[in-house]
Amino acid sequence: MFNTNRQAFLVPAALALVMACSGGDQPQRQPPAAATGEPSASEPPAGAPPQAPPRDTGMLLFRKGDFKGAEPLLAQALKADSGDRTTIEALGSIYATSDRYRQAEESFRKALAVEPSSTFAWLGLAAVLIDTGRYDEALAALDEVRRRDPGNLSALVKGALLDLRRGHPGAAEAAAREAIGKRPDHPEAHYVLGLSLEAQGSLDGAAGEMRQVLKISPGHLGALSHLSTIEMRWGRKDEAKRFREAHAAALSHKRVEDRVRGHRSGGAEAFNREDYGTALREFEAVIAEDPDDAQAHLFLGSVYIALGRREDAQRELDTSLHLDPHSERALMEMGRLLALSGRLDEAIAALRRAIAENPEFAEPHYFLAGIHRARGEEDLYRREMELFQKLRTRGRDSALELKSASPGSGG
DSSP, rough: OOOOOOOGGGGOOHHHHHHHHOSSSSSOOOOOOOOOOOOOSOOOOOOOSSSHHHHHHHHHHHHHHHHHHHHHHHHHHHHHHHHHHHHHHHHHHHHTTTTHHHHHHHHHHHHHHHHHHHHHHHHHHHHHHHHOOOOOHHHHHHHHHHHHHHHHHTHHHOOOOEEEEEEEEHHHHHHHHHHHHHHHTTTHHHHHHHHHHHHHOOHHHHHHHHHHHHSTTTTTTTHHHHHHHHHHHHOOOOHHHHHHHHHHHHHHHHHHHHHHHHHHHHHHHHHTTTOOHHHHHHHHHHHHHOOOHHHHHOOOOOOHHHHTTTHHHHHHHHHHOOOHHTTTHHHHHHHHHHHTTTTTHHHHHHHHHHHHTTOOOOOHHHHHHHHHHHHTTHHHHHHHHHHHHHHHHHHHHHHHHTTTOOOOOOO
């Protein structure tokens, strides 16, 4: 999400919310407060929590798989610290999954220059080398991983794909099955198994694996393409057409994302420098290309909150949550908007839903603390602030971990 420690987000929680409860004047925006770190126990939280560094928020989104949201924040973080290996690796993985192979390779090699033993960077580099047909170099990269971590699951899956590309479908099948035995829900392992079975003439088995891929990863371009081909070979033209149309739709969505990437990054950067007019135009450009982009509607909602346009913010956040009902960040922004409008019970419900969606998400606890302080519920205020501070500390620590991510597309 955006850097929320900005003037438009700062309201004195206790006074503003009590006024809202009593039907008084609408809370007014306050001048920026000095950045003093965590709030003291004797003062209510401000309208926004202490600033979360772009790297921390970007890594949170990256670990969730929200690469669209993570990329501009991680790029911003890298400008501030060009040698931060985990940021470099995360961006490399994002570049690889969006077929920006040159940037991905540069990122992984830069990460390895910082830390030559990084398994994540070696895996990411291997994925890029496989996807660009440099198989001998890819094998060397995978050997580096196996030497350091002989049981590495990602190396097993990438090795299976490499076996297939080098003309050894039987070996690829064996490695893919071994990977699935270790992790049954690994989409790329099922995909490589499907490819290896198809290469060996087992169309029934290949189709079954490709359908399993789609259960785990809907919209997987490779699985849709191969299912269309298999159905056509079976003479089932209607089924082949259905998969072909689904593939075209997924490919179109990918191309839209390629087109709007600059607008998305530009909008985030404009918001963080408080240029809300530019941010508004950039995110409107994203929605013009893809009206169903839940994240762009979420970001527009945040822009409208910053501008004090609450009806517009409500509309955009409603749309975002309709498109993605489980977005904890949209739920948090809705909770914040409801609190600013004096609808405190609804605000609490929205913030609790955000926490339920992601128990590691710190910021909703901060806003809950402000509401409880406004109501004079000091015990609840202190509890929420303790949770906020604990989760913020844990989030900074976990930003160092990339274990849950899988660099490269593998397809």
